[in-house]
Amino acid sequence: MKTMLNVALPKGRLGEKVYAMFEKAGFPCPSIKENNRKLIFENQDVGVRYFWVKPSDVAIYVERGAADIGVAGKDILDEYKPDIYELLDLNMGKCDMCVAAKSDFVDDRAKTLTVATKFTNIAKAHYASLGRDIDIIHLNGSIEIAPILELADVIVDIVETGTTLKENNLVVVERFMPISARLIANKANFMFKNEQIEKIMSSLLEQTEK
Numbered sequence: 662m663k664t665m666l667n668v669a670l671p672k673g674r675l676g677e678k679v680y681a682m683f684e685k686a687g688f689p690c691p692s693i694k695e696n697n698r699k700l701i702f703e704n705q706d707v708g709v710r711y712f713w714v715k716p717s718d719v720a721i722y723v724e725r726g727a728a729d730i731g732v733a734g735k736d737i738l739d740e741y742k743p744d745i746y747e748l749l750d751l752n753m754g755k756c757d758m759c760v761a762a763k764s765d766f767v768d769d770r771a772k773t774l775t776v777a778t779k780f781t782n783i784a785k786a787h788y789a790s791l792g793r794d795i796d797i798i799h800l801n802g803s804i805e806i807a808p809i810l811e812l813a814d815v816i817v818d819i820v821e822t823g824t825t826l827k828e829n830n831l832v833v834v835e836r837f838m839p840i841s842a843r844l845i846a847n848k849a850n851f852m853f854k855n856e857q858i859e860k861i862m863s864s865l866l867e868q869t870e871k
């Protein structure tokens with residue numbers, strides 16, 4: 662039997678696009694298209710096993726070796742700093758890490774800024790680089806509500822189309838970090854399964870350059 666390559670894919674639209682690229686790279690798994698509640702799919706003929714996980718969990722599976730490779734956003738890699746190899750910028754899933762606030766927000770630099778975010782480490786590092794004192798409020802979602810309810814002065818969050826901000830009457834104050842999807846690998850398994858991983862890497866590189 663072939664050595665199986667375990668691949669963690671981010672559940673959602675980005676993951677589906679990424680799967681299509683893996684399929685082109687010679688690692689098809691037709692059953693993945695037939696069932697939308699199952700989470701693990703394998704094709705023993707080509708030696709690949711895919712699993713759908715929450716985008717923010719991909720790096721955990723890869724770091725601990727439950728997955729050999731996976732696709733994760735630069736935001737997650739920067740926030741949690743998992744001990745993995747970042748192999749390739751896939752040039753997709755592009756967005757920006759931003760500071761946003763109500764449109765009438767005026768920054769009083771004499772005061773500690775209250776910042777609501779899911780990305781505590783990224784926000785702290787950003788404001789530390791500006792020499793600004795902040796009070797961080799960690800939230801798990803619906804961050805946009807925080808300034809509206811005056812829970813926080815600003816938010817640090819991902820902006821893709823800008824629709825979420827607009828629909829909640831918030832504006833971008835600062836875009837400070839471009840984000841895109843990255844191919845990542847478990848450090849030990851990158852050596853053990855190098856041939857398969859290199860094959861995927863070179864095909865993905867070719868596909869992203871088009």
Ligand code: PRP
Nearest residue numbers: 802803818819820821822823824825826
């Ligand atoms: C992200 C982010 C914003 C939204 C921005 O949330 O937290 O809410 O996307 O996208 P837009 O600029 O295109 O409107 P996500 O969809 O990842 O959901 P989450 O809040 O559950 O993480």
